[in-house]
Amino acid sequence: MGRLIYEGDEKVDIEDRALTHLQLVMTAKLRRGEPFAFSWANESSLGGGRITVWVHAGSALAFKYFGSRQPSINRSWIDALAITANSPGGLRLVPEPAETPPQGGLEVAEAS
Secondary structure, eight states, X not given: OEEEEETTTEEEEEOHHHHHHHHHHHHHHHHTTOOEEEEEEOOGGGTOXXXXXXXXXXXXXXXXXXXXXXXXXXXXXXXXXXXXXXXXXXXXXXXXXXXXXXXXXXXXXXXX
């Protein structure tokens, strides 16, 4: 179980594989200078409810992983997360879709 830490104050535990995909979408948007909202549900042990933070180039983000291995990347999940990040409601974790093979029979190189 990984952890996303925003501004050193807000924290949310997210499974390592999901956190990796969120990190790829978040860093891509920030590299392009695109701020966005990110929302998640609070655990009931923390009082429940939902938190939304505004993520921008000056935000302090930390991605802490429990495991030491980089999980395989599902391009379909990256696309699904990017759609939410570009919506008025902002980025939110969506279930992982089945991976679709690249078109044209060519392998897509993963960024490392």
